[in-house]
Amino acid sequence: MELNLVLMCIPTALLGVAVAAVFSFIPGLHIYNVIAFTMMLAFAFVEFFAALDPLLTTSFILGMVVGFSVLFTVSSQFFQPCDDSFRSMMMPHERFLYEGRGYEAVILAGFGSLIALVLIAGLFPFLTKPIGLVRELIRPHVYWILGLVSAFILIGEWPKDHGVGKTVRQRLADGWVQLGMGFFTFVAAAVLGMFVFYNTIIPVESAFQSLMPVFMGLFALPSQIMTVITRATIPPQHFAGSVDAEPHDLARGALTGTVAGLFSSLTPGMTPGPALLVAGHATASSGDKQFIVGGGAARVLYYIGALVLFFMPDVYMRRGGAAINISLFFVPETVEQYLAVSGVIALSGATALWLLPRYARFCARTTQRVNYHWISAASVLLLVAMVLFITGWRGLVLMAVSTALGLVPNFWHTRRVPLLAVLMVPVSLNMAGVGHQVAQWLGFR
Amino acid sequence: MKGITHFLTGVATASCFPLAIRTAYDDKAYLMVLGGVCGILCDTLDFKFARYFWKHDYQIRLTEDNLDPRLPAEAIARAIDEAAEKKRPVRLKLDTIRVSGSYYRTYAVQIDDRNRTVTCTIGPLKTMSQSMARGERLPSETIRRRKIEEDGPAAFMESLARNLPALPDTIPPGPTSHVATFKTEINNTYYMDTEIGVFSGPDYEFVPEPDGRVRVDFIPWHRRWTHSLTLGLCLGPVGFALFADWPALFRGDLAAFANPFAVNAFFIAILAFWSHVLVDQTGFLGSNLFPPFTHKRTMGLRWSTSASPFPNQMVNYISLCIILWNINVFAPVPVFTMPWAREMTGGFADSAYYLVSLANYLLAVVAVPLLVFYWIGKLYKRLYRRDTQVQMEEAFTGEDWSGGAGDG
Known part of the structure; x- marks a missing residue:
């Protein structure tokens, strides 16, 4: 590999980090959507991109993914306060925001990201064989692993009733309303997923983003809508000079995040949310700080770790939107390429972590200058426009249905994780070879 | 678990x-x-x-119009004595006080087996989201036990009510605690205070034992x-x-x-x-x-x-190791071969090959990592947490409980 090419990768990757930093300011926006735009640009200016070495475009996308995975939660940390009346459980980072400690939460998550980046760039190159072995070991079993996670999501939700019903029927009803809505959310999301996989209404020319309206509707838009209607005041944020965390909080949080990240990156159809749920339980994680550190590590390991598997000798696994897009123009062949990619990740990661506290301070100050309602309202408009632009009015229809479903957990105080049945159930059924029959039974074929 | x-x-x-x-x-x-x-x-x-079908002898319900701490305290004391007198289990439940869709009222109880008292303290309002839950803000059990013994449960629980996060100025005026006494000797496995919070309140079963004492069981419908x-x-x-x-x-x-x-x-x-x-x-x-x-x-x-981290982690890890072992052993073509069995022939169908591989796996993949993990934890506790525990006890004030020392 030529030294010039390697050197050229550095500014290209840093440009990717800069682009990610800009787009991370918009709460709810996903980097895969930005990559989709990049790919559309690449298709529009195919001659220009064809003249470039594929490793440069790859470095740019890597920079974007690294920058995004470290920075994208900062805006939601500060711009999405939680309204008590919509929730039965406030998430730790939301609690930190109300205590004026949003900055501290960002830094804790950043610590998790740092651990994950060290693992990916520093340790993974020595672990290609064991990772390849684990991948080979679990490959035929992914369908039941996804089935297991789905079952745990359903069976692992416990009633949150007030237990004041006078009769057995009243008490059962109190407990089962919330559980029942969790089940409903899971089943409805699974049916929606089957529909999207087997009979989607998205135009063929936008098929590469057929899941985009669904994910926007299930996750991004409901969060923004709830923020728009939230009546809460964000207190001034304190920029602490140090972080109040015990070493065991950092270690156990990092352990949880690492398990979740590796699990989600190696298992097709798995995302960080359910993986973190399972890993948090499995590693007996406890407390707000461990949760935040674990989240930071899991997200980075999922987004970047999964992407790195595409370049890793002994593995070469195409996993996630970024890897799929890169695979359109780049075929990894050599160990040198993998090491170059690891270097690009290390550099981009260091840059993103250097940016993180500055970015957090900027976002925290913005909450005192700009009403967060306007930020979320603008985000809603942008997301809708993006879906309309990429997938047309049909995408909007699909997004509207998904948004209605995505709002259910907010109004019935259930968890949002059952919504991921939209991906896990169809993937599991397809891998088990019964997807077609189920789709037929549902009338989708 | x-x-x-x-x-x-x-x-x-x-x-x-x-x-x-x-x-x-x-x-x-x-x-x-x-x-x-x-x-x-x-x-x-x-x-x-099962919990929804459980029948109680007494169900205690306070309301915002009647926040009398005597009611829960006296009811528990009476239920304990009744179990001893009638020689039959007595079941009691304390209901939560839901004030609105957004708020609930807290109260706490403590059963003291040494002084044969039940103390109830009415606390402040909190929000439903559990952002004000006691959780990590509570001092360690050692400190709580010491404080209860030194200051008495009423003073301790009132102090918690005042200093832990809650809606400001929502503790009702007048006396908020009541101490009820009971005659029977009890076998109490949980000495600490219990806060009745947002989700279903605590269930008790007072069970007479052959030695004349009454055993206090929690969540009696469980197991x-x-x-x-x-x-x-x-x-x-x-x-x-x-x-x-x-x-x-x-x-x-x-x-x-x-x-x-x-x-x-x-x-x-x-x-x-x-x-x-x-x-x-x-x-x-x-x-x-x-x-x-x-x-x-x-x-x-x-x-x-059941909540101890290491036993849970250990059982989970062992389960995972069993799953991975079986996945490999029962695969049509095993993915990995253990080093001790590399020179052997016959594959996993051969019992000698299987046992040698298993022994190697148990040692290298199960025992060694678990031991390393265990000793790191033990060393950490010995070198680091022993000191911090002392510091925590010395620095224990109301301000610490309220989480005010957030960013250290």
Whole structure:
């Protein structure tokens, strides 16, 4: 590999980090959507991109993914306060925001990201064989692993009733309303997923983003809508000079995040949310700080770790939107390429972590200058426009249905994780070879 | 043990059935999922069903119009004495005080077996989101125990009510605590204060013992018939029914009806369920193992508490190791060979090869990592946490409880 090419990768990757930093300011926006735009640009200016070495475009996308995975939660940390009346459980980072400690939460998550980046760039190159072995070991079993996670999501939700019903029927009803809505959310999301996989209404020319309206509707838009209607005041944020965390909080949080990240990156159809749920339980994680550190590590390991598997000798696994897009123009062949990619990740990661506290301070100050309602309202408009632009009015229809479903957990105080049945159930059924029959039974074929 | 621990032991149990693994290369049945579900089923039955059918002798309900701390305190004291006098278990539940869709009122109780008192303290309002939950803000058990002993439970609980996060100025005026006394000697396993918060309030059962004392049981509906070996046996047919080929039965083809998947599911369901019962025996509370022939919950082996991190992590890790081992052993072509068995021939079908590989696996993959993990934890506690515990006790003030020292 030529030294010039390697050197050229550095500014290209840093440009990717800069682009990610800009787009991370918009709460709810996903980097895969930005990559989709990049790919559309690449298709529009195919001659220009064809003249470039594929490793440069790859470095740019890597920079974007690294920058995004470290920075994208900062805006939601500060711009999405939680309204008590919509929730039965406030998430730790939301609690930190109300205590004026949003900055501290960002830094804790950043610590998790740092651990994950060290693992990916520093340790993974020595672990290609064991990772390849684990991948080979679990490959035929992914369908039941996804089935297991789905079952745990359903069976692992416990009633949150007030237990004041006078009769057995009243008490059962109190407990089962919330559980029942969790089940409903899971089943409805699974049916929606089957529909999207087997009979989607998205135009063929936008098929590469057929899941985009669904994910926007299930996750991004409901969060923004709830923020728009939230009546809460964000207190001034304190920029602490140090972080109040015990070493065991950092270690156990990092352990949880690492398990979740590796699990989600190696298992097709798995995302960080359910993986973190399972890993948090499995590693007996406890407390707000461990949760935040674990989240930071899991997200980075999922987004970047999964992407790195595409370049890793002994593995070469195409996993996630970024890897799929890169695979359109780049075929990894050599160990040198993998090491170059690891270097690009290390550099981009260091840059993103250097940016993180500055970015957090900027976002925290913005909450005192700009009403967060306007930020979320603008985000809603942008997301809708993006879906309309990429997938047309049909995408909007699909997004509207998904948004209605995505709002259910907010109004019935259930968890949002059952919504991921939209991906896990169809993937599991397809891998088990019964997807077609189920789709037929549902009338989708 | 935690739910995931039972879930994983169920999956590990299922993985010991070769068909559950080999189906992944052929028919792709979900036998492993059956193992996981049956593994966690005991707690599901308890927390999602049994608790709602439990009948109480007394159900104590305070309202915003009547925040009298005498009511819960006297009711508990009377229930304890009644259990001793009438020589029968007395069941009591304290209801939560839900004020609106957004707020609930807290109150706390403490049962003191040494002074034979029950103390109740009315606390402030809190929001439903649990952002004001006591959780991590509570001082350690050692400190709480010391404070209760030194200052008395009423003063301690009032101090907690004042200093922990809550809606400001919502503690009712006037005396907020009441101390009731009871005559009976009790066997109380939990000395600490209990806050009645947002979700279903605590259940108590006061059970007279042969020695004349009254035992205080918490969540008495837990680990009864649902955690029995008998119920596990009943689950076998359910597992069988789920995987049986029912149309074949109506065709009269019994061999197809009772296919190998159904037969395996029969045993997986039973054994995965039993794995939960077995693992639970390692805790403080056992279970009622053979209802309807037995009626009492046994005591556990007291090796650990259900929430202790290391025992949960250890069992989860062992379960994961069992699953990965079985996945490899039962695969048509094993993915890895253990170093000690590299020179041997015969594969996993050969018992010598299997045992040598297993010994190597147990040592290198199971025992060594667990020991390393255990000793790191022990060393950390010895070198670091012992000092911090002392510091915490010295620095223990109301400000610390309120989480005011956030960013240190």
